[in-house]
Amino acid sequence: MKKPVSPSATSQASLRLHFRNGQRLGPGKIELLECIARARSISGAARAMGMSYRQAWLLVDDMNRLFAEPVVKTCPGRSQGAGGSELTAFGERLIALFRAAERRTAEAVALQLRELDAALAPIAASQTDRDADAG
Numbered sequence: 001m002k003k004p005v006s007p008s009a010t011s012q013a014s015l016r017l018h019f020r021n022g023q024r025l026g027p028g029k030i031e032l033l034e035c036i037a038r039a040r041s042i043s044g045a046a047r048a049m050g051m052s053y054r055q056a057w058l059l060v061d062d063m064n065r066l067f068a069e070p071v072v073k074t075c076p077g078r079s080q081g082a083g084g085s086e087l088t089a090f091g092e093r094l095i096a097l098f099r100a101a102e103r104r105t106a107e108a109v110a111l112q113l114r115e116l117d118a119a120l121a122p123i124a125a126s127q128t129d130r131d132a133d134a135g
Helices: 027-039 042-051 053-068 089-118 125-134
Strands: 072-075 084-087
Touching: 027 042, 027 053, 027 084, 042 053, 053 072, 072 089, 084 089
Parallel strands: none
Antiparallel strands: 072 084
């Protein structure tokens, strides 16, 4: 889901990791993990992110299969007052590693991004409206 761009917004880099086994990890999956940590539930995290439970579950399953250690632990029995989901220690470490890599990436490209920002064509109000409507 694209966020509308404000003419006063600053440009930024984003990080997506492409692993040697063909799998990817990006900011969306990391945000899902952060939401699971807060909600202690995949369904709660899915609602918070505006996605279906199935989509969230599939993403969690992908991440659990991607690494040698699981990222999220699910506990059946939510309807009985128990259960839910929680990040494993590795899941918490994964978030920390990814966010640190994001910060380093942003620092590494800051100078070039400022130069590219300065070279951008002016944004007309009608263009900004079209972009927001298209997203």
